[in-house]
Amino acid sequence: MQYHPENIESKWRKNWVDTQLYKISNDSTQPKFYVLDMFPYPSGAGLHVGHPLGYIASDIFARYKRLNGFNVLHPMGYDAFGLPAEQYAIQTGVHPAVSTDENIVRYREQLDNIGFSFDWSREVKTSDPSYYKWTQWIFLQLFHHYYDQDQDKAVHIDQLIATFEAKGNKNVKAANTQDEIFTSDEWKQKTAKQKDDILMNYRLAYRKTGYVNWCEALGTVLANDEVKDGFSERGGHPVEKRAMMQWSLRITAYAERLLNDLDTLQWSDALKAMQRNWIGRSEGAQMFFDIVGHGKKLEIFTTRPDTIFGATYMVLAPEHDLVPQLTTADQKDAVEKYLEYVGSRSEIDRMAEVKEVTGVFTGAYALNPFTNKHIPIWLGEYVLKDYGTGAIMAVPSDDDRDKVFAGKFGLEIVDVVDKTDYPDATLNDKVGKIINSDFLNGLEVKDAIAEMFDRIEKLGIGSKKINYKLRDANYSRQRYWGEPFPIAYDKEGVAHALKEDQLPLTLPELENFQPASGGKSPLARAEDWVGQIPEMSLETDTMPGFAGSSWYFLRYMDAANENEFASKKAIDYWQDVDLYVGGTEHAVGHLMYSRTWHKFLYDLGMVPTIEPFKKLVNQGMIQGSSRLVYRVTEFYYKGVDLAKTNVVLLTDSYENLNSVDKFFIIAPLFGIENFDMNNFQGMEVISLHIDVNLVDGVYLDLEAFKKWRPEFKNANFLLEQNRKFICGTQVEKMSKRLYNTVNPDDLVAKYGADCFRMYEMFLGPIEQSKPWDTKGIDGVQKFLRKYWSLYYNEAGLNLLNDAPTAEEYKILHTAIKKISEDIERFSFNTCVSAFMVCVNELKRVECNKRQILEPLTILLAPFAPFITEELWANMGHEGSVHKAQFPQFDAKHLVQDTIEYPVSINGKKRDTIMLSAQLTQEEIQAQVMELDQVKKYVEGKEIQKVIIVLKRMVNIVVKE
């Protein structure tokens, strides 16, 4: 009987649904294990072979844990709010909910095809009101809390109000954007609007006017992690800075905890480094400089207070608040001109010209508190409004940027650090001896910094401070397809939270999804909706894409709960995610936000753990291997442009076009006789992506190609050897646009899901990125056929009940050991290899014994769930193989063919001698042997090779 995956797989696919095989309970005495995949955004293109890589790995792990007696939570859902569906709606008028649901149906089919063990009864969809009710609810908790730095946790805003009423805000230590100090009496006299404005500066979800990333093409603002190199991550549209009133999340309040708690996680060093980088902690001094002739002081942040004697000027960001007050009449024109110039430049311009230094003098001077010199205050683009205080003291002798700036504008340079002891150090390295600095002279930089912290604090001109690169997350989107804010404004503009029984606040129905005028969301046009609460108007922005994905892993624990986001009982049972698998593209965005939300919920006592994802594995990206042909579009001869010719020529490479011989082939096609190289001027060629499915390896199927692109049906092809057309290749992102996507459905149809799963695992380490290549899949198919043939001969099932031999046990237990260990360390490619070795060996010894094949079936079940289920049933078992007990490794079956024996060499006692052979203890004399004795001893034993090791052991291989 032959192995036919298609019948087997469709049968079991249905059976698993009918028997609810993968449905799990929150009531279990078994230990829990939570295996989570990053849920997908259901795009219109469907899944390609790159998407399931991580899902297959996590599915194997989940199944393995289940077979080992764990109650495994392994859910799946959809990150269903997002820009593409809305862009599609704008173009076609199809409601995003409709297109999203269609895509979800398609995703579900594709996922089911591959045989995952998801518990679909727990499916979540972030765009479902029953889900986003709780996204809105958590948002309201953020709105109602502030971060108390004394308790180092989130605390309800009512407590802050009570403190304000009793004592004002002087002694409040909280994460805030508030600089006004007020007393209890002053607070009480404020209007509702004023109070609201002040509280906004403390809330964890708050509104502020700030410089945001505005994307004109998408008509919305974006968070920092949604912008790459000045372009939007979705769609690649240009992004600019704009001042707007927006909702934000005060994630910076959690910066220190986000950084420190990384140490508790089993994440890769690379990923932790990325997060540390993004948080960007730096220790330094906050200092206040007097401004000559002004009451105000200039606040700066520096990590190098030791260089203050070299601070010969100050630089402010052009957007700094003090700029108008500082600018003198003389410099007014110059400053205004400069601000105009800065305003005209997009983010992309600024990034492209990092080397270019620009700046202008304000006319004002600050007082260097240590040199007492008047130092000029400049404006410069290289100082950023958002980082630190938006102002710096410039030390041109010890900072690259300051040096360039001073050089360009002729500012004074005083050398303050002597680096002669450190010839390899760069200008920015914090090493050397301080010079020209009065009391600091002779100190090492490190000591000088410590000394300065003391002095600054004693003089009362500043203090030690920690700064972060991390910014608060922009939380408003001027879009339709997102969670509406459960916020309404009264006539004064005071923000009021909706009550819990008013949730979910659902999206209004719209016909037209174009943004409303004035940079507003399409929701603004739904006037009835906006005004549904008397005397109030609803917020018209919606929440960003990361809102729903910041807590979905908690919803899976209790997905159908209508009263809470998840019951306390469910959360206490499942605790946190034991294993999280997903791509690095979420290294800073999603992972930072969900960690913050989780910590916030921890502060509120709603989750028991400080971190959501204990262990995280980043699967690599599967790239596409594109196939290209090259098309001659223009051909120049004797200076005559022959572009109008209707000849289309397709060739496999530029090299072919550059070869002289080929011109003689091409020339007649262009109607040129007697081709003369001297008259040839060149030609223009463009590359053309062709559908990889029309190509067998690199050979293009010409007929299929002409059918696919009828406009080329009369094209001439420049054929390579054997009259086969060889395509050019290029590795790039897998994308529908580049025609290099491979659909898993096609492979499942052709080879079966088991084969597809194992082949994806066989490609290489899960963490590694690699181009997709189908050519090795035959090897896995061969393996499955061979495996099947262990159980079956031509007549049918052919199994023996005989006791296995020692050799057969050894083959099985070698595989059990290797595969169990490799699954634990997430090395699935070596597992597949181990299966191949095992089956090859069993084939060699012609083993068809139940006592070997039964455990082997269970061993393979996580990898190939269908074929093993079929064989398990055919062997006469009642239940599913996926409910069986995973075979346990037993060391007694591994024949000891190595005996360790102590040995001394040249009179020194060394560790052990390892004799590789079936030697008995009697054969080896129970005494310490000298090296010569070893050799002598070994000579009589038909030793093939002796490797003499002095330190650890002697390795001897005996001829078989």
Added chain:
RNA sequence: GCCGAAGUGGUGGAAUUGGUAGACACGCUGGACUCAAAAUCCAGUGCUAGCAAUAGUGUGUGGGUUCGAGUCCCACCUUCGGUACCA
């Protein structure tokens, strides 16, 4: 620039603690079966020399530690990923 990861046959990749480098698979070569093809099976396959046994050589480059290095140390080169006026 800074941070991180990695360089092994024609290809994807093994080698888990420093112990016979190249497992497993693809590809290729030869053979069996077949009218033929597919499928299947057998043998070979790092490179160089040789009919062969065999010898030499070999994990990006150059050094080092060690009886022994793909693995550890130093310097360098290359590739990929992240990040970038972060004071």
